[in-house]
Amino acid sequence: MSKEEKKVNRRDFLFTASYTIGAVGVGAVIWPMIDQMNPDKAQQALATTEVDISSIEPGKSITVLWRGKPIFIKKRTAEEIAEARAVKLDDLPDPQKDEDRVKDGKDEWLVMLGVCTHLGCVPLKDKGDYNGWFCPCHGSHYDVSGRIRKGPAPTNMEIPKFEFVDSNTIKIG
Amino acid sequence: MSEHEYVPKSKAGKWFNDRLPLLTLGAHLTDYPTPKNLNYWWTFGGILTFCLITQIVTGIVLAMHYVAHADLAFASVEHIMRDVNYGWLIRYIHSNGASMFFLAVYIHIFRSLFYGSYKSPREVIWIIGLMIYLLMMAAAFMGYVLPWGQMSFWGATVITNLFSAIPLVGESITTWLWGAYSVDNPTLNRFFSLHYLIPFLILGLVVLHIWALHVPGNNNPVGIDIKKPSKDTVPFHPYITIKDAFALLVFMIIFAGFVFFTPNVLGHSDNYIPANPLVTPAHIVPEWYLLPFYAILRSVPDKLGGVILMFGAIFILFVLPWLDTSKVRSAVFRPIYRQFYWIFVLDVLMLGYVGAMPAEGIYLVLARVGTIYYFAHFIIVMPVVGLIEKTDPIPMSISEPVLTGGAEPSLARKVNDKV
Numbered sequence: 140m141s142k143e144e145k146k147v148n149r150r151d152f153l154f155t156a157s158y159t160i161g162a163v164g165v166g167a168v169i170w171p172m173i174d175q176m177n178p179d180k181a182q183q184a185l186a187t188t189e190v191d192i193s194s195i196e197p198g199k200s201i202t203v204l205w206r207g208k209p210i211f212i213k214k215r216t217a218e219e220i221a222e223a224r225a226v227k228l229d230d231l232p233d234p235q236k237d238e239d240r241v242k243d244g245k246d247e248w249l250v251m252l253g254v255c256t257h258l259g260c261v262p263l264k265d266k267g268d269y270n271g272w273f274c275p276c277h278g279s280h281y282d283v284s285g286r287i288r289k290g291p292a293p294t295n296m297e298i299p300k301f302e303f304v305d306s307n308t309i310k311i312g
Numbered sequence: 313m314s315e316h317e318y319v320p321k322s323k324a325g326k327w328f329n330d331r332l333p334l335l336t337l338g339a340h341l342t343d344y345p346t347p348k349n350l351n352y353w354w355t356f357g358g359i360l361t362f363c364l365i366t367q368i369v370t371g372i373v374l375a376m377h378y379v380a381h382a383d384l385a386f387a388s389v390e391h392i393m394r395d396v397n398y399g400w401l402i403r404y405i406h407s408n409g410a411s412m413f414f415l416a417v418y419i420h421i422f423r424s425l426f427y428g429s430y431k432s433p434r435e436v437i438w439i440i441g442l443m444i445y446l447l448m449m450a451a452a453f454m455g456y457v458l459p460w461g462q463m464s465f466w467g468a469t470v471i472t473n474l475f476s477a478i479p480l481v482g483e484s485i486t487t488w489l490w491g492a493y494s495v496d497n498p499t500l501n502r503f504f505s506l507h508y509l510i511p512f513l514i515l516g517l518v519v520l521h522i523w524a525l526h527v528p529g530n531n532n533p534v535g536i537d538i539k540k541p542s543k544d545t546v547p548f549h550p551y552i553t554i555k556d557a558f559a560l561l562v563f564m565i566i567f568a569g570f571v572f573f574t575p576n577v578l579g580h581s582d583n584y585i586p587a588n589p590l591v592t593p594a595h596i597v598p599e600w601y602l603l604p605f606y607a608i609l610r611s612v613p614d615k616l617g618g619v620i621l622m623f624g625a626i627f628i629l630f631v632l633p634w635l636d637t638s639k640v641r642s643a644v645f646r647p648i649y650r651q652f653y654w655i656f657v658l659d660v661l662m663l664g665y666v667g668a669m670p671a672e673g674i675y676l677v678l679a680r681v682g683t684i685y686y687f688a689h690f691i692i693v694m695p696v697v698g699l700i701e702k703t704d705p706i707p708m709s710i711s712e713p714v715l716t717g718g719a720e721p722s723l724a725r726k727v728n729d730k731v
Contacts, residue, residue: 173488176488176491176502177491178490178492178493178498179491182491182492182498204589204590206492206493206494207492207493207494207495207496207589208494208589209589209590257615258469258470258474258615259469259470259473259476259494260466260469260470260592260596261589261590261591261592274592275592275593275594275595275596276466276470276592277610278670278672291610291613291618292615293615293616
């Protein structure tokens with residue numbers, strides 16, 4: 140009896156070991172099939188863009204393409220900065236200070252991803268109830284700092300990684 | 313499958329059939345006993361098969377001329393429209409064919425809902441049918457992206473962004489779907505690949521759908537179990553084939569009407585503008601057949617909540633056979649459910665209408681009311697009505713109401729006796 144039990148246990152071990160090795164093998168084959176769909180080297184190579192911002196007048200903005208997405212670069216006037224900073228954090232669905240959305244000492248430059256955080260449309264500038272952007276797709280209103288104020292979008296418009304190369308050039312990415 | 317043994321007449325036929333019983337299968341499909349009272353709502357299975365074949369054939373031909381690249385796709389579609397011999401015809405059949413496919417599938421689904429075709433013992437037929445419907449929506453969505461017009465691009469952006477609502481992994485999944493950091497050339501390429509694949513998956517599921525149907529046999533307008541074969545049934549050929557063929561002809565006239573007289577009425581003119589990732593059209597709408605779900609999505613003021621309800625609106629159909637507590641299949645004998653059925657039809661039509669309108673003011677209110685009612689129909693009305701409703705007497709057989717001119721209570725059995 141005890142001999143038979145031992146035999147069964149050995150077989151159980153072999154089954155379990157075989158299934159485990161088999162599962163690892165299947166996983167090793169499946170993963171490349173899944174990962175091939177992630178952004179390839181050519182897509183990743185487009186990761187940085189340099190933009191000349193010297194010709195932007197105060198109060199105006201330009202839109203540039205970065206990684207297939209629009210980037211809004213706006214040179215804000217003193218009044219606009221004051222307006223953005225006067226907003227109480229309690230009034231914001233996604234509380235964030237305007238100071239945290241710009242570079243220190245470059246308060247006039249708002250650089251953000253021009254993509255509505257709801258479902259990815261491009262909001263229209265100088266529209267909406269908050270003197271900022273308005274997304275026509277599902278009605279999200281953003282303020283002059285690009286923060287969500289009203290509508291279905293869950294978060295503020297994203298600030299990409301960027302830096303000032305010199306006073307007239309920024310590098311995004 | 314059928315009870316009787318089929319023996320081919322010719323020696324060669326017998327030789328072949330002994331090795332692969334295709335002729336037995338053919339005989340089964342020809343003789344398949346079908347309820348003799350099937351009305352024209354039952355002809356849409358055949359019509360849908362026609363739609364699938366049409367989409368596959370025209371699609372294969374279009375793929376011979378189409379180029380799946382972000383810089384060339386739009387121009388190649390215009391090339392099909394202007395240069396390719398009969399390209400305009402083939403493309404208009406394909407694009408309107410998608411709409412006709414959905415028109416037919418909605419009639420087919422609502423037929424099931426009215427006559428209780430989803431109920432025991434046909435749950436598996438129903439579930440396979442819903443899987444086909446889901447694949448149809450995926451194929452239609454990806455097909456709409458291929459011309460790479462403004463609606464293609466922004467439709468793809470909005471729909472793929474639905475996945476970004478998933479907590480934690482949403483962004484990674486969206487990037488994975490795109491193969492880039494936005495909807496871009498890799499996205500178009502893979503959508504083309506999948507758009508070509510899905511119809512053949514549907515074809516496989518259609519075989520299973522029909523196989524599962526041939527186990528219990530067709531439901532019928534009175535919704536009772538019948539003996540097969542009996543005086544309640546007719547052979548599929550020629551009785552059903554000729555009826556299906558007539559309905560198909562009428563359907564094809566309507567189809568041709570769209571293709572030849574108003575081929576763009578179901579599309580959106582913005583899709584004749586090449587895709588521009590910097591400008592979103594002022595008013596983006598999906599194709600008409602997705603509008604009710606779009607209305608549900610927009611009725612919720614929360615991103616994740618809207619996405620969950622939209623997918624929930626489809627997935628709740630999968631458990632419908634277990635939400636419906638009534639023992640009677642056909643709504644013909646269910647006076648209360650019958651009324652709720654028509655309210656539900658109106659609710660879905662209203663959701664479709666408000667889905668096409670801007671999400672503001674009265675439309676938003678209607679969308680919310682419609683969404684709540686949509687779910688209430690399945691979660692409250694279906695279980696409760698099935699329990700409290702006093703159903704009409706159902707006939708003993710299909711022949712009975714025909715021969716006696718109505719379901720006389722004396723000849724009918726009470727529901728509670730035995731169903």
